[in-house]
Amino acid sequence: MPNSKFTDIGPHNAPKLYQKVANAIVASIRNGVYAPGARLPPERDLAQEFDVSRATVREAMIALEIRGIAEARRGSGIYVVDAPPKDTNTPELDIGPFEVTEARRLFEGEAAALAAAIITEEEIEKLSGLLQELAANTDNEAGEKADRNFHITIAEATGNSAIARVVEILWDMRYESPMCREMFDRARNAGVQPRHDDHLTIFNALKSRDPKAARRAMHSHLDRVIDSILAATETDAVEKARSEAASKRMEVARRSAI
Amino acid sequence: MPNSKFTDIGPHNAPKLYQKVANAIVASIRNGVYAPGARLPPERDLAQEFDVSRATVREAMIALEIRGIAEARRGSGIYVVDAPPKDTNTPELDIGPFEVTEARRLFEGEAAALAAAIITEEEIEKLSGLLQELAANTDNEAGEKADRNFHITIAEATGNSAIARVVEILWDMRYESPMCREMFDRARNAGVQPRHDDHLTIFNALKSRDPKAARRAMHSHLDRVIDSILAATETDAVEKARSEAASKRMEVARRSAI
DNA sequence: TAGAGTCAAGTGGACAGGCCACTATGACTG
DNA sequence: CAGTCATAGTGGCCTGTCCACTTGACTCTA
Numbered sequence: 001m002p003n004s005k006f007t008d009i010g011p012h013n014a015p016k017l018y019q020k021v022a023n024a025i026v027a028s029i030r031n032g033v034y035a036p037g038a039r040l041p042p043e044r045d046l047a048q049e050f051d052v053s054r055a056t057v058r059e060a061m062i063a064l065e066i067r068g069i070a071e072a073r074r075g076s077g078i079y080v081v082d083a084p085p086k087d088t089n090t091p092e093l094d095i096g097p098f099e100v101t102e103a104r105r106l107f108e109g110e111a112a113a114l115a116a117a118i119i120t121e122e123e124i125e126k127l128s129g130l131l132q133e134l135a136a137n138t139d140n141e142a143g144e145k146a147d148r149n150f151h152i153t154i155a156e157a158t159g160n161s162a163i164a165r166v167v168e169i170l171w172d173m174r175y176e177s178p179m180c181r182e183m184f185d186r187a188r189n190a191g192v193q194p195r196h197d198d199h200l201t202i203f204n205a206l207k208s209r210d211p212k213a214a215r216r217a218m219h220s221h222l223d224r225v226i227d228s229i230l231a232a233t234e235t236d237a238v239e240k241a242r243s244e245a246a247s248k249r250m251e252v253a254r255r256s257a258i
Numbered sequence: 259m260p261n262s263k264f265t266d267i268g269p270h271n272a273p274k275l276y277q278k279v280a281n282a283i284v285a286s287i288r289n290g291v292y293a294p295g296a297r298l299p300p301e302r303d304l305a306q307e308f309d310v311s312r313a314t315v316r317e318a319m320i321a322l323e324i325r326g327i328a329e330a331r332r333g334s335g336i337y338v339v340d341a342p343p344k345d346t347n348t349p350e351l352d353i354g355p356f357e358v359t360e361a362r363r364l365f366e367g368e369a370a371a372l373a374a375a376i377i378t379e380e381e382i383e384k385l386s387g388l389l390q391e392l393a394a395n396t397d398n399e400a401g402e403k404a405d406r407n408f409h410i411t412i413a414e415a416t417g418n419s420a421i422a423r424v425v426e427i428l429w430d431m432r433y434e435s436p437m438c439r440e441m442f443d444r445a446r447n448a449g450v451q452p453r454h455d456d457h458l459t460i461f462n463a464l465k466s467r468d469p470k471a472a473r474r475a476m477h478s479h480l481d482r483v484i485d486s487i488l489a490a491t492e493t494d495a496v497e498k499a500r501s502e503a504a505s506k507r508m509e510v511a512r513r514s515a516i
Numbered sequence: 517t518a519g520a521g522t523c524a525a526g527t528g529g530a531c532a533g534g535c536c537a538c539t540a541t542g543a544c545t546g
Numbered sequence: 547c548a549g550t551c552a553t554a555g556t557g558g559c560c561t562g563t564c565c566a567c568t569t570g571a572c573t574c575t576a
Contacts, residue, residue: 042557043557058317062317075558076538077557313561
């Protein structure tokens, strides 16, 4: 029961104190209290401001750091992240949602075609169950888990562990890249949801054991995901991001023509 | 300079201790030490195991929590977040050379097609230089490095970091899997070499900016790699491996038909 | 014998205080 | 005005502590 400025909700799935502090700081950033590139108040000052311990502030800072929102520099301070630098050497941090989804389009399309050639009845049934889970869970964590399961089950239906592993890695790239997570959060906030029809079309192609139809359905599905990424950017962006999205559209059109 | 089990790199962009602990735990999860749904060792035990403070372990757990990898439950423990149920086998150790090469066939075929659509003159020249390196270096480490560079340069020519990353990961799977390494050693001992003609065909398709020809050439190249894997098995194998190779041939024929 | 209640141990959440190492800034000197 | 140095301020990591929740073992009663 700390005497902090946050309401004490209780144990059951109550957000932890560091999460409350982190969210309060995110709100301040979004409200323009701290501009990108600006330095946040020092840890000790934030601890006093929020009436929590310095360790709790440090935990909140770690949460912001993992989310790609802030960056702590020893001896200097904590800074609001500018737009993520483009030319760093860490691929995971550099990989945007468009790139991840385009890679998924190429690779999961082929995985779906191969799966359609050899899929078992058990795997068909498993996918059917996942479709029901998806229908029952939209826009929540269970739905996202079912979405992931759906795609990875298709990859596993190829009977090839390397293919399944690659699809898992591409899914996990979404969580490892702060840029990705932020954009998928934006897409969700803009009301974008996994389209049940798309998944059903994929499922039907697999059930019919039609490789070409499975590839086409997976391509269409991920084309729409790419569209929603670009749409989310447009609905939430400054002018620069708009022009980037526009040039992305042209580039997407060119790349999708193959 | 704590006496922890991690090497002290130094201040300049050195990863923080909590990051090292978090990554070590992620590696353990990926290696199957902790299955999805399993409980991790308690914070105090992990602190002893990694020879860091409990606060550092808590910070690492927050990083894993934000990344969606683990979930801390007060009074109960820290649990690996559920994922789609998988065999308890570790995928990397289980992945054979056939699976890796088949995955490469699917994915690098598509990468080559996309690269053919948008490749630059610089990348064409770089590939030309790598072809010369390949011609000058057969059956040695420099040749293998040039082979890897050739394929990764094609992936990078797509302009998509996620695609390039996946191709790198597939290449590196060869080294991480003892089964893979042994088989590629066998292929080399049986006199199997990367075919220069194949690489030249791929290069010419890229130079002509012909996506279909690039996909076809990459498929043919990797089909021959698969053939050589099977041939090496046959020339070096016990009877069981022969029947496996024979059934693999039938399976390969079925899978390649899509 | 099974179920309910109790209690202790084990667990994570949060805190206080401390020290180290790095960075930034200001004062001083040449 | 540039360079140097000292100091204050900063984040990184630590130790120790206490609180609140969960879990499992044990006991008692029907």
